[in-house]
Amino acid sequence: MASQSVLTPQAEDFPRWYQDVVAKAEMADNGPVRGTMVIRPYGYAIWERMQSEIDTRIKATGAQNAYFPLFIPESYLSKEAMHIEGFSPELAVVTHAGGEKLAEPIVVRPTSETVIGEFMAKWIQSYRDLPLLLNQWANVVRWELRPRLFLRSSEFLWQEGHTAHASYEDAAAYARQIHNDVYDDFLNEVLAVPTYLGIKPPSERFAGAINTMTCEGMMRDGKALQMATSHELGQNFAKAFDIFFQNEDGQAALCHTTSWGASTRLVGGLIMAHGDDNGLIVPPRLAPTQVVVIAVRDEPEVIDACARIVASLRGAGVRVVQDQGRGSFGRRVTDWEIKGVPLRVEVGPRDLAQGVVTVVRRDSGEKIALGIDAVAGEAPRLLESMQDLMFEDARQRRDAATHDVSTVPEAIEAAQSGFARLAWDVVSGAGEEQLNGEAITVRCLQRADGSMPASDTEGGLTCLVAKAY
RNA sequence: CGGGGCGUAGCGCAGCUUGGUUAGCGCGCCUGGUUUGGGACCAGGAGGUCCCCGGUUCGAAUCCGGGCGCCCCGACCA
Structure with a gap:
């Protein structure tokens, strides 16, 4: 147990605790322009793990990655009345470039339905071209009045999927498939966050959608976080961008489109869904570092033992690092705790004399003595059990804080x-x-x-x- | 846009009311040493346009005027 808290306790000031974790776990810094965010290596490593898990699931549904431009003609946004109305207040608009005032202002994408719609119209001719299933990993800009690192920043990273279908039913089914098989599966199985799946009321619907589905997670302070959304866009964008196809009868028909996204906000969700007063707790399947091996004393035989354990864990497919930190043992322990690494292997002379090491779980703090040769075999099992328990604990907290x-x-x-x-x-x-x-x-x-x-x-x-x- | 608060070292702050020599403190950082089983300790050291511009004054971080920026609450918006 930490002798004194390094972070503001959650119960004292939850937002402050969040800021402390982001700073002390070295996840992100504020950028020079208000609302912008510098994602530091540890925060970015977590995002990369999220990307990898989500990307695999997206591709399993048949979608392919592509890339569309950051700059969008302002006139594109205006083509869909609800869309432009919803996004106008958040737009960053380029009016000057190349030393001259532009004839038509250029919008920095707040989302890409419009550009992608334009190209879908070009690429889709026949029902044989459908469904067209696209995804892109990109940055987007939505000017925020109240920015918070990861949760609301003026620029953020995300994936946005955009698809076109021949029928309403097909579009609706695909949007649901993404919602369940990509987002909900990722959130439950990897992020260990239980979700409430549902549709948004009209007041909360995406600008231009006929239906918006959401995965709502509960944070440890009882507040909600929208962790991913999928939209049925009906024929709204198809009409605005002339996304037509010729059906089997030779008739021209309008496509039905969908869009769906998940962003770096998930990193904020991860922090607030699982963190405790000692810092972040990263679910093992997500963790960029699943195990850290720390030498209690910097003595040659201890360091050697650490290196052997690291090698054996790596051989067992565990993402492991050897602590290279300076300073006292206590300090290093605290630093890794704040970063939320699931398992910590402490190797000291007293342990080695008995042929054992101490394995500490980040979630429960439980200390387990394991034979040196048993670590590589036991660690994967411990990580899996921790993954399951984290989800179960989160589910119980959520259920207990949901009242009919x-x-x-x-x-x-x-x-x-x-x-x-x-x-x-x-x-x-x-x-x-x-x-x-x-x-x-x-x-x-x-x-x-x-x-x-x-x-x-x-x-x-x-x-x-x-x-x- | 309305109300309130704040700009002093990388971070967090004191000093300002009542102007006065060299602008301090904690954390962090650097050097050396002792340490290391839950944020170690000692000694030495580096680091400042006191937000900006102007004014008052022998003298301004401190007083006055203007500007800029940030934070909180409200409003607006997703």
Whole structure:
């Protein structure tokens, strides 16, 4: 146990704790322009792991990666009325370039539906070209008034998928496939974050979509975080960009498009969903470093033993590093704890004399004595059990902080510390305004059994409401 | 845009009310040494346009005027 806390305790000031973790785990710094973010190597390594896991899942659905330009003609945005209306306040616009005032302003992409729509129209001729399944990894810019590292920055990194389909049904099914097989699977299995899946109410829908689906996670302070979204765009963008195809009967028909994204906000979600007063806790399947091996004393035989253990772990497929830090043992331990590395192997002379090492779990703090030769065999099992427990713990915390209520005032009360679930009929309209007045939003709509509705017009829906990031 | 607060070393701050020699403190950093089983200690050291411009004054971090920037609350927006 740390003798004194290095970080502001969560219970004292959760936002401050978050800032402390981001700084002390060396994840990110504020950029020179307000709202921008410098992602440091450790933060970026975590993002790269997220990218890899998400990218694999995206490709498994048949989508391919491509790249579209950062600069978009302003006129493109204007082609879809809802889209431009929704994004106008957040746009960064280039008016001068090459030393001259531009004839037409250029928008720095806030999202790429419009450029991609333009090219989909060009590439799609026949039903044989469908579905067209594209994804890109890119940066986007949405000017933020209240930036917070990872959670809301004016520039952020994400993946955005864009697809075109011959039918409404096909588009709807694909958007759901992405939602379940890419996002929800990643969040549950890798990030160890349980999710509420549902659709956004009209007030929270993506600008230009006919339906927005969300994965809502609960942070340790009981607030909600939208961790990924998938949109059915209907034929809105197809109309605006003339995305037509010739069907089997030789008739011209409008495509149905989708878009879906997950961003560096996930890093913020990771921090707040799992962190404790000692820092970050990274789920083993995600962790860039799963095990750190630390010499308790910098003596040659101890260092040698560390190196052998590192080699054996690496041979077992574990992502492992040998601590190269300077300073006291306690300091090094604390630094790795803040970074949330799942397992720590402590190697000291006293251990070595008995042929053992001490393995410490980041989640529980439990210390386990293991024979040196047993480490490589046991570590993968410990990591898997930790992965499962982290998800289970998060699920229990979430369930315990989700309250079924029947009135708006009860929902306001419950949302002070978690989620409230109640009939959508009770909230829809004046109730939603009343909640918004208390900084509470409708996070998603679900069927009574918790499943994904087809649309917000379905009868008998329930809603989850909460304060949100 | 409205209300409040703040700009002093890399970070966090004191000093300002009541102007005065060399602008301090904690953390961090550098050097040397002792240390190392849960943020070690000692000694020495480096590091400053006191946000900017102007004014008052023999003298301004400190007082006055203007500007810029940042933070919080509200508003707006997703």
